Structure formats: structure tokens, C-alpha cells
Amino acid sequence: MRAFFLPFINNALQSAGIETDKEIQIEKPTDKKFGDFSTNIAFLVAKEAKRNPRELAGQLIENLRFPAGTVVKTEVAGPGFINFHLDPAFIMLSAQAVLEVGEAFGSYDSGTGQKAIVEYVSANPTGPLTIGRGRGGVLGDCLANLLETQGYTVTREYYFNDAGRQMQILAESVRYRYLQRCGLEVTFPDTHYQGDYIADIAETLFIEHGNDLASREDLSLFKETAERVIFSSIRKTLERLSISHDSFFNEHTLYQAPEGEVSPNQKVIDALDEQSFIDRYDNATWFLTTKLGQEKDKVLIKSSGDPSYRLPDIAYHVTKFKRGFDLMVNVFGADHIDEYPDVQEALKILGYDTTKIRVAINQFVTTTVGGQTVKMSTRKGNADLLDDLIDEVGADATRLFFIMRSKDSHLNFDVELAKKQSKDNPVFYLHYAHARICSLVRMASQEIGFNESAATGEGLPLLTSEPEIDLASSLLDYPDVIQSCLRFLEPQKMVEYLHTVAERYHKFYQECPILKADPEIRAARLELSLCVRQVLRNGFTILGISAPESM
RNA sequence: GUGCCCGUAGCUCAAUGGAUAGAGCAUCAGCCUUCUAAGCUGAGGGUUACAGGUUCGAGUCCUGUCGGGCAUACCA
Numbered sequence: 001m002r003a004f005f006l007p008f009i010n011n012a013l014q015s016a017g018i019e020t021d022k023e024i025q026i027e028k029p030t031d032k033k034f035g036d037f038s039t040n041i042a043f044l045v046a047k048e049a050k051r052n053p054r055e056l057a058g059q060l061i062e063n064l065r066f067p068a069g070t071v072v073k074t075e076v077a078g079p080g081f082i083n084f085h086l087d088p089a090f091i092m093l094s095a096q097a098v099l100e101v102g103e104a105f106g107s108y109d110s111g112t113g114q115k116a117i118v119e120y121v122s123a124n125p126t127g128p129l130t131i132g133r134g135r136g137g138v139l140g141d142c143l144a145n146l147l148e149t150q151g152y153t154v155t156r157e158y159y160f161n162d163a164g165r166q167m168q169i170l171a172e173s174v175r176y177r178y179l180q181r182c183g184l185e186v187t188f189p190d191t192h193y194q195g196d197y198i199a200d201i202a203e204t205l206f207i208e209h210g211n212d213l214a215s216r217e218d219l220s221l222f223k224e225t226a227e228r229v230i231f232s233s234i235r236k237t238l239e240r241l242s243i244s245h246d247s248f249f250n251e252h253t254l255y256q257a258p259e260g261e262v263s264p265n266q267k268v269i270d271a272l273d274e275q276s277f278i279d280r281y282d283n284a285t286w287f288l289t290t291k292l293g294q295e296k297d298k299v300l301i302k303s304s305g306d307p308s309y310r311l312p313d314i315a316y317h318v319t320k321f322k323r324g325f326d327l328m329v330n331v332f333g334a335d336h337i338d339e340y341p342d343v344q345e346a347l348k349i350l351g352y353d354t355t356k357i358r359v360a361i362n363q364f365v366t367t368t369v370g371g372q373t374v375k376m377s378t379r380k381g382n383a384d385l386l387d388d389l390i391d392e393v394g395a396d397a398t399r400l401f402f403i404m405r406s407k408d409s410h411l412n413f414d415v416e417l418a419k420k421q422s423k424d425n426p427v428f429y430l431h432y433a434h435a436r437i438c439s440l441v442r443m444a445s446q447e448i449g450f451n452e453s454a455a456t457g458e459g460l461p462l463l464t465s466e467p468e469i470d471l472a473s474s475l476l477d478y479p480d481v482i483q484s485c486l487r488f489l490e491p492q493k494m495v496e497y498l499h500t501v502a503e504r505y506h507k508f509y510q511e512c513p514i515l516k517a518d519p520e521i522r523a524a525r526l527e528l529s530l531c532v533r534q535v536l537r538n539g540f541t542i543l544g545i546s547a548p549e550s551m
Numbered sequence: 552g553u554g555c556c557c558g559u560a561g562c563u564c565a566a567u568g569g570a571u572a573g574a575g576c577a578u579c580a581g582c583c584u585u586c587u588a589a590g591c592u593g594a595g596g597g598u599u600a601c602a603g604g605u606u607c608g609a610g611u612c613c614u615g616u617c618g619g620g621c622a623u624a625c626c627a
Contacts, residue, residue, distance in 0.1 A: 025567065040569060043607070053607070078570055079607060124627065165626060251627095284625055295553080295623095302625040309627045334621050337555055363556060364621070405564065408556060410620060412563065417576090425589095426575070432589050439587060447586095487567085496565065499574075510582095510591045551589070 001037070001094070001476045002026040005084065008064055009041060015063035016056075020045050028477070035073070035083035036091075036473065042080040053080030088469045089461045095472040096457030098531040106479045106538055111327075112151035117320055118144040120331035121238065121245070122159040125230040126170045127195055129237045129386040132333065132365045135411060138402040138544070139362055140331035141243045142491035145542045149482055152327065156244070159316060161251035162227050164309070169193065170230075171223035177202035178222070182214045197233075201226050237387050241395050242544045249319075254312045264315040265307050268346070269300060275349050292345050310339060314346045321352050328357045329489070334364055360489040362407040368414050384415075393418040393425075396545040400427045403543065404495045426499070430536070431548050433502035436509065437533040438549040444515060444526055452530055459524030460531075467508040472528060474501050475535050482542070491543065498539045505532050 005026050013020065022044040029038045042057035049056065057076040064074050064082075073085035098105050120140020123133050144154045161167070173192040177199045180186055188194075205213060205225055213221065238244065257263040262270070269285065272278045277288045283303035287310070290297050300311040320328050330340070340361075344354050367384050390398050397418055404426060405411050418425065444450035460472065474497075481497045484490075514525045540547045 023567090025569095027567080027569075030566095030570065030573085034570070038570090043569080046607085081570070126627095161627070169626095282625080286625095299625045304625075306625090308625060313627090334556070336622090336627085338622055339627090361556085366620085409564075410557065414563075417563085428589055429575090432587080436587060436590085443586065484567085492565085496574080503574090506590055507592095509586080513586075515586045551587080 002480050004070075005037060005039070008066055009039060009060075011065070012060045012063035013041070013045070016059050018045055018049065018056075020048060022048075029081075029083065034077060034081070035075075036086040038077075038081050038083045040081060042076075042082060046080065056080065057082050086473075088464060091469055091472050091476065092460040092463060095460055095475050095528070095531055098475055098534050099455060099457040099527065102534060103538055103541070105534060106482050107149045107151070108479065108482075109151045111147060114152050114326040115155070115324060116144075116147050116152040116327040116329065117155045117157055117323075117325045118147065118329045118331065119157045119159055120144075121234075121243070122332070123234060124161050124164075124166055125227045125234065126166050127193060127230060128197055128233050131367060131384045131386050131389055131413065134241065134386040134389070134398065135365050135402045135407075136331050136333055136362050137238060137243050138241060138399050139360060139407055139491065140329075141241075141544055142403055142494075142542060143329055143331065143360065143486075143489060145544065146482060146486050146491065147327070147329075149542070150486065155246050155325070157247045157249055158245040159249045159251060161312075162223075163252040163255070164306075167223060167227070168219070170198075170226050171219040173198045174201050174205070174222040174226050175219060178205055179214060181206045182211045184214065197230070198226075201229050204229070233387075237390070240387070240390050241399055249316065251312045251316065254315045254319075255307070264318065265311050268311060268315045268318065268350070271350050272300075272346060277346075277349055287342065287346065289342060289345065298342055310342055313339065313343050317343055317347055317357070318350065318352070321347075321356075326356060329360060330357065331360045331362065334361055337361055358489060360407060363410045365402075365411045365413050368412060368416075389415070389418070396431075397425055397427045399544050400430075400495065403491045406492050407490060426495075427545065428551075430498055430502050430540070430545075432551060433505045434533060434536045434540070434547050435549060435551040437505070437529045437536075440514060440529060441526065441533075447515065448522070450523070450526055452526075455523075455527045455530055457527050457531065459520060459527055462520060462524045463528060465512060467504070467511050468525075468528065471501075471504040471508045471532065474504050475531055478535050478538065485542075494539055494542055498536060498543075501532060501535060501539075505529075 006024055009024050022041070024041050025039060025044075027038050027040070029035060042053045042060060045051075046053035046056050054076060057080045061074045061076060061082060066074075069087055070090045071084050072087045073083075075083050075085075077083050101107075118140050120143075121129075121133060121137045123129060129137075140156070144156050147154050169192055173188075176186055176188045176192065180188070181199070181202050205222070254264040257266070269278060272287065277291065278300075279286050279288055279297070284299050285301035286297040287300050288297050298310055299308045301307050317328070332340075340359055344357065347354050347357075386398075392415070393401075401413060401418055402411070441450070441452055445452065463469070463472070477497065481494055485493050508528075512525060514522060514529070516522075517525060537547050
């Protein structure tokens with residue numbers, strides 16, 4: 001609906017002889033008396049033109065020409081706002097689009113023909129997924145869904161490493177537990193992975209091999225088994241949350257090169273070297289970030305000869321560019337915040353357009369149980385497992401809890417509250433609205449032979465009461481909400497929005513009899529209900545939660 | 552110490568630099584012989600941590616102070 005106003009305002013600006021590169025902002029006023037939409041363009045332009053905003057707004061509305069039956073009143077208010085009042089019939093007619101385009105309502109073609117990659121989760125297979133990881137997983141999945149509505153061809157990618165130091169520690173951890181299982185007296189180092197899952201893996205190895213592996217120094221079997229078991233558990237957990245990836249990118253491939261060629265890692269070093277951003281000292285190879293104003297240089301190749309994580313990370317991003325992605329979204333937790341600028345700087349030096357990269361950093365999740373904060377660490381084995389949480393509160397509530405708060409806020413996951421499965425849980429409010437409509441439609445088809453597939457929305461303009469207009473009006477916001485979610489990489493806005501739609505539906509349901517109304521009004525109200533159901537479903541699809549037909 | 556995020560109702564959180572700062576939970580008062588009361592209506596509750604600054608306008612931007620989280624590795 002915001003897009004509706006833009007050409008008219010542009011024309012008015014032109015007619016008034018005003019040139020500006022300011023973005024025209026269309027807002028929803030806080031108070032209804034200020035109309036359905038408003039713009040502050042007069043303020044923005046007034047500054048440039050050094051004119052009085054109110055006077056300028058007056059001149060603009062002289063030049064605003066809307067088609068008949070759309071905007072019934074345009075007025076200047078306050079110090080220079082321009083407020084638009086829509087014809088209620090126009091709102092109702094516009095809402096017909098929901099039924100016309102169905103699940104494509106809210107979709108747009110701004111990304112058509114473009115390739116996007118969303119990288120998320122990317123946990124190394126050192127242990128089961130924790131609750132903290134879940135947040136980024138759901139965030140990434142929702143962002144991918146949002147991009148798909150805009151026509152992007154989206155690749156959902158998981159970047160992992162099964163080679164580095166952490167995997168070594170993992171293999172050793174399994175070996176220690178295995179040796180203990182064989183009855184040997186070994187002390188388990190507290191630097192290693194403490195979780196029960198290590199002992200479980202050791203147990204399977206013991207069942208398969210007995211004591212045979214006890215004398216073996218080679219860790220590869222321990223490592224391979226651990227990786228296989230853990231990766232499979234990670235994928236199972238993700239599946240439970242309807243998170244799936246199209247592509248698993250193994251960091252280790254960046255270390256390798258075909259005969260006669262150099263590895264992607266080495267190519268990065270060479271290219272940076274050519275630009276004089278590489279130096280070698282203290283037996284290591286350094287990225288000269290001090291030349292970019294940073295306090296310290298960053299190690300790319302350790303004195304051991306192994307790359308540090310930054311090098312493959314840069315090389316990995318190079319592959320994203322080489323694979324031709326027009327948009328690259330990276331989702332990661334706040335603990336990675338320091339590394340991202342280095343990667344970005346390196347890519348700039350290598351000549352890549354880093355404006356194609358967008359980063360969504362989610363703050364941590366703290367879990368509280370009975371008001372007590374629980375600290376989490378995978379290494380110490382006291383992590384709250386994502387699987388346990390899903391067991392207790394279900395997939396829908398887990399997903400919704402993760403994205404109902406802004407990603408920049410620390411998420412306080414009240415486990416007790418989430419366990420409640422009562423009306424406190426916001427997922428029920430949304431589900432209830434949807435189930436209510438389904439139930440109503442079922443009853444309508446049984447009792448009066450209502451045929452929902454034949455509904456076109458023709459009757460909608462018959463509806464004129466406030467709850468009906470408010471409800472229809474909120475449905476028209478849906479496409480704008482998708483844009484807003486993408487602009488800020490923030491699906492949380494969708495949760496808020498759907499709550500508003502559900503709230504307005506419940507109010508409409510309360511105040512407007514549907515099945516008992518006169519046939520024409522009855523049909524129109526049923527059609528409006530179908531529109532609401534469609535918007536709820538579309539939103540649920542983006543959030544990745546179910547749409548129950550009864551409760 | 553330095554960098555990033557956060558500080559808003561009793562609690563959990565919203566609010567593109569816009570108009571009287573909003574929801575949910577909790578508290579209190581109403582609404583079911585009537586399509587799902589997992590709902591609706593209403594009330595109370597605020598110096599937006601604090602002090603300055605920028606401008607037509609600041610919860611939002613800038614500076615400083617206080618408080619919390621994360622990071623400051625030749626771990627990923």
C-alpha cells in the first residue's frame with residue numbers, strides 16, 4: 001500500500017518544481033485521526049529548499065491528484081505532515097487481492113533473476129546443537145524464506161569444519177571415554193568435551209570393537225565416528241525445526257588443491273601479498289590490518305603452518321563471489337563479531353563488492369529456569385540442548401520464541417514459561433485465530449453450503465463497520481511488513497504484525513455476527529475471514545510455524 | 552583498558568529522527584441460553600539509566616557517566 005502513494009507524491013513534487021533525492025517515507029500514523037497514511041516529505045524537502053514545511057506541504061497537496069474512489073481526503077496537519085484518508089471501499093476492494101493471488105500475496109519480483117545465499121547454523125560437528133545455536137538457525141531460515149518471496153533463488157548453506165583443532169580434541173575426548181569404558185584408569189582432562197554424548201559414542205565403539213581400539217594411537221576412527229554421529233544428530237534436530245540446508249560447505253576443501261594448482265587459501269595469501277598486505281614474522285604469516293587502522297595485525301597462517309580460522313573464512317567468501325551470488329547474508333552469533341570486519345576488509349582489498357554482503361548478528365540466548373540464569377558452554381557439557389527444549393515446548397513455540405524478540409536484544413528464554421503450553425505462550429494466540437477461521441469455514445460449508453474456492457472477495461465493499469475496515473486495512477500492510485523485515489533483517493516484525501492481525505480478527509469476530517448475518521453480508525464476512533486466513537498462513541510460512549485447522 | 556550490543560510499565564519486550572512512547576504477562580472491574588471465552592471490553596501502571604549537545608522535532612543521532620552482556624588467541 002505504501003507503494004501506491006509514491007508515484008502521486010513524486011508527481012506533486014515535480015509539479016511544484018521541487019527536486020530532491022530524499023527517500024519518500026510513507027508512515028502509518030499512531031492516531032487514526034491523522035488518517036490511514038502520512039508522509040513527512042515536506043519536512044525533508046523544506047530543509048533543502050529553506051522553506052517553511054507547513055507552507056510547502058500546502059503547496060504539495062494542491063498538486064496531489066489521486067484517482068477517484070481512492071484517497072478521500074488529503075490534509076496538512078501539525079507542523080507539516082501530509083495525511084491521507086482512504087476511502088473505506090478502496091481498502092475493501094484492495095483486500096480482494098489477497099484472495100486473487102493467495103499464497104503469492106506479499107510476494108514481489110525485486111529479487112527475480114538474482115541469486116542469494118544465506119549462511120546459517122554453521123556449527124562444527126563437535127556436539128549436539130545448543131539452544132543458543134537455535135536462534136541463529138531460525139533467524140537464518142526465516143530470512144531465506146523472506147528472500148524467496150521477493151523472487152530470489154536462495155541457497156541455504158551450512159559452513160563447517162571437520163579438520164581443525166576442536167575436532168582433534170573431540171576425537172581425543174571420545175578416546176578417553178572409550179579407554180574408561182574398557183576399564184582403564186585414565187583421567188579425563190577438563191579441557192575436553194564433557195558432555196554425555198561423548199560417552200555414548202564411546203559406548204557404540206566399545207560395542208562394535210570391544211577392547212581392540214585401546215592400543216591404537218591413530219585417532220581417525222574415533223574422529224570419523226564422532227563426526228558421523230554428531231552431524232546426524234545436528235541434522236535431525238534442525239529437521240525438527242523445519243530447518244534444512246541446500247548445501248554443506250566443508251571448510252577443509254579450501255585447504256586442498258588439484259595437482260599443479262594452489263589452494264583457495266593460498267590464493268588469498270598471494271592476492272593479499274600482491275597488494276602488500278602480507279608480512280611474515282614470528283614464524284607466522286600476518287594480514288597487515290594495522291595498515292587499516294587496527295591495533296594489531298591478524299595471523300593468517302600460524303607458526304605451525306596451519307591456517308587460522310580467518311584465512312579459510314576469507315577464502316570461503318571468495319567462493320561465494322565466484323559462485324555468482326548477488327546477495328550474501330551471513331547469520332552468526334555475537335561471539336563472531338570481531339572476525340567479520342577483517343574478512344570484509346580482506347575482500348575489499350581483493351576487489352570484491354562487499355556491499356553485496358549483509359550480516360545478521362544475533363545476540364545470545366540466556367535461559368532462565370525458575371528465575372535463575374543458567375550459563376551455557378558446549379565444552380563444559382552443561383549446555384541446554386535444543387533437542388530437550390523442542391521436546392518440552394514443541395517446534396512451533398521454539399521457533400516463535402527465538403524470533404519474537406529483536407535479534408539485537410539478548411533473548412531471555414524463560415524455560416518455565418515456554419513449558420507451560422498455556423495461553424501465556426504467544427504461539428497459541430496466533431494459532432487460535434487461524435483455527436477459529438477454519439472452524440467457521442467448515443461450519444459455513446456444512447450449514448449453508450458456502451463454497452470457499454468460489455469466493456472472489458466481490459462482496460467485501462459491502463462491509464463498512466470499523467472492525468471490518470481496520471481488519472482489512474491491516475491485511476494490506478502485509479507486503480510492507482515483508483519489505484521491512486528484509487530491510488532490517490528482522491523477522492521479529494512479522495511476529496508483531498501477525499499478532500495485530502489476529503487481534504483485529506478476534507475483535508471483528510466478537511463484534512460482527514457472521515453465520516447469523518443476512519446472506520450478502522454473511523458471504524462478505526466469510527470472504528474477509530478467508531483473506532485473514534490467507535495472510536496468517538503466508539506469515540506462518542515465513543516464520544516456519546504450522547497452521548492448525550482446529551485446536 | 553579498547554571494540555560491539557543492550558538499558559523503555561512490576562516482569563518479558565515493541566516503537567524508519569515524527570504527532571498523546573505501545574503490546575503481552577501480572578493486578579483490578581465487566582462480557583458466554585448466541586458462529587471455538589485459548590476470546591473481547593475497560594482501568595491502573597512511565598522523568599525511555601543519568602548529564603549535556605545536534606534540530607522544526609530525540610526512546611532513536613553525537614559526547615560523557617553509570618550498569619549488564621559479548622569479544623578482545625598463532626581456538627573456531
